Amino acid sequence: MSAIQPPEHRIWWKEPIEPIEITWIVIAFVWCIFMFLMMPYWHVFGKQNLANEAYRTTPEVYTAKAQAMVDKFTIREETDQKIPVVKPPAGSDVYLIARLWQWWPMLELEAGQTYRLHLMSMDWLHGFSLQPENINIQVHPGYEHILTVQPTKAGTFSIICNEYCGINHHTMVSRLYVVDKK
């Protein structure tokens, strides 16, 4: 009686299980539990976890906060669009705006310092993708997402958008500078 026919014995649920199956089920189950526990373990002992901190807000409020930061800490402007490059003090709140099709402003951070990085979209969904570190975060409109980040080494990093956001999605790219502490 094969799998395309009704089970041979009416009371099939009382048939004994093959030893090979039970062995595999036990091994697989132990592995599954291990994988499950690995996630809380990393929250306690690992260094790369996402915060649970996020707030509902509006584009106006968020833009005002970002603008205040830009007004205070801009050190130069780059490209024809005169995008400000901002160097906020270590430990401070850093705001990054995602909008069609631009990241604004550009950031310059110090290696080894921690920052509270705020992410929010002004319009559609965007994807914060820091390269070549390969840190990827979803950016929503209406939700201010706060991550504490600690750049480890100096260099020029790219922020690309990796959530499809319309016809010019592939042009949405920016820089993030990390400099050594002076």
Add this chain to the structure above:
Amino acid sequence: MAINRMFRTCPMTGLKVHEPAEALIKANAVAAVIFLLVGGILALMVTLTRWQVIHLLPPDWFYLVLTGHGLNMLVFWIIFFEIAVLYFASSILLGCRLAAPRVAWAAFGLMVMGGVINNYAVFRGDSSVMFTSYAPMGAHPTFYLGLILFAVGALVACFVFFGTLVVGKEEKTFNGSIPLVTFGAVTAAIIAVFTIASGAIILIPTFLWSVGLVDHIDSLMYRTVWWAFGHSSQQINVAAHISIWYAIAAIVFGAKAMSERVSRTAFLLYILFLQLASAHHLLVDPGLTSNWKIFNTSYAMYLAVLASMVHGLTVPGAIEIAQRKRGFTKGLFEWLRKAPWSNPVFSGMFMSLLGFGFLGGISGVIMGTEQLNIIIHNTIYVPGHFHATVVLGTTLAFMAITYFVIPAIFRRELSFPRMAQWQPYVFALGMTFLSLFMMGAGTLGVPRRHWDITFAGNPLAHEFPGTAHLMMALAAIGGILAVVGGTMYLLVVVHSVFLGKRIETPGFQRVRVVDGYAPRPTRPAAAALQGHGGTASWSAPGTFVLAMVFLTSFVLYYFINWKYLSTVWPLK
């Protein structure tokens, strides 16, 4: 109105085939293949655009074609085929009449209409919103309308399936419990009902929003509910293609499940836990707590993963036992070496099993781990993963069963048998390449759904390492090979169905069944065959070795990813 109770007996399998069910299976399978053709043409264009050296399409066309490719493949091809599978697993395997064939035709009509309307919206050019259509990015109202009509049709078809089970039970066309394959199909259908309900909850408001009757769709709410639809629909595929694995093991080898209890419980775990699927698309989203993410993404402690690992053992295990009974007992793997590798029904099924397990399964668990998702989310690793599950796993299994369905249901001989013999290999090889190299490029940060990773002309351009470009080129070559494999499939199938040699059956019977009862079961109630369940011996050692190889790769790759994660910037 009289109920059509005409059956024919299949000379190949001895199954009783209800005529309206047969016609409906044909219609749904043909519709599926037509959408596969459309999706396949679009696939070639996507592949040739992402290969930066060729970069075939301009951006607007690329995003349009990518949207159409996703919808035609993931929704229309797969679900039409699944409806055919549901009708087969109910009416034909149970030897009973299909409940309400007219309703089933109406469902078919709705689905065709939905598919056509949705494609119309995409090809208008103002609905390039991808398969996921994340609000607040909006599409033309007909985009959502098409999907809704299609979903309603599919839901009606699921209820025809459930009704057929009731008919079979009432008219006593089978003894005891339903077959394992039908049980798997029930699993798929139950998940489908959940999936379609989730789809309705999100797509109906979005449709109303697109015509201006609702003024705001929250993006996080959309993603949460949409994925209860979007991912669960992939779980229908899993349940369906695993049922097909069992069916093919039974058809080709006469294999029976190692134990009914284990296999059925594993299907039950799918019903209980797969619906938590929306979580693992939201692991790097704001507004959801880690506790929620950990519990849901692990499908409540990986119980659904456990179920897949169980099927991954019991299907080849059943084949091994059947082969050993035929005398292929030498060493650990004679049963596998001497398997009918030139029969596309078997070779397609076995490569589907390997590809789904080793490539799709392992990568899926990795990227569905809360923290590991940070280094994978929205990179091209993601399509690499799901081309292994949905294409190598589901589509290849569907292709394999087609080579059985053509002679059994369409009553035609396979045209170009040599091509059919090679087709699963070409397709699987191409798709394996595509998946592996997409995953590799994703590890290097290459984004998915992106027209130009060279950022040509952009003053802030990011430069991906040369390896990433090389991997994208290799993935494209794999993609082209897979398109060749897909074309071979279409040639064989279309030629066989329309121009293939008819199979004439000596002593062909149409069975007229008296009103009220379908044919009585011909099988003796007490089967003479000796079951192998309960033997204390180590019945499938080769399969167990394969399972341990699988586990070892799984564990190694799991820790490689944690190691990689530990080197990126600290975040909290």
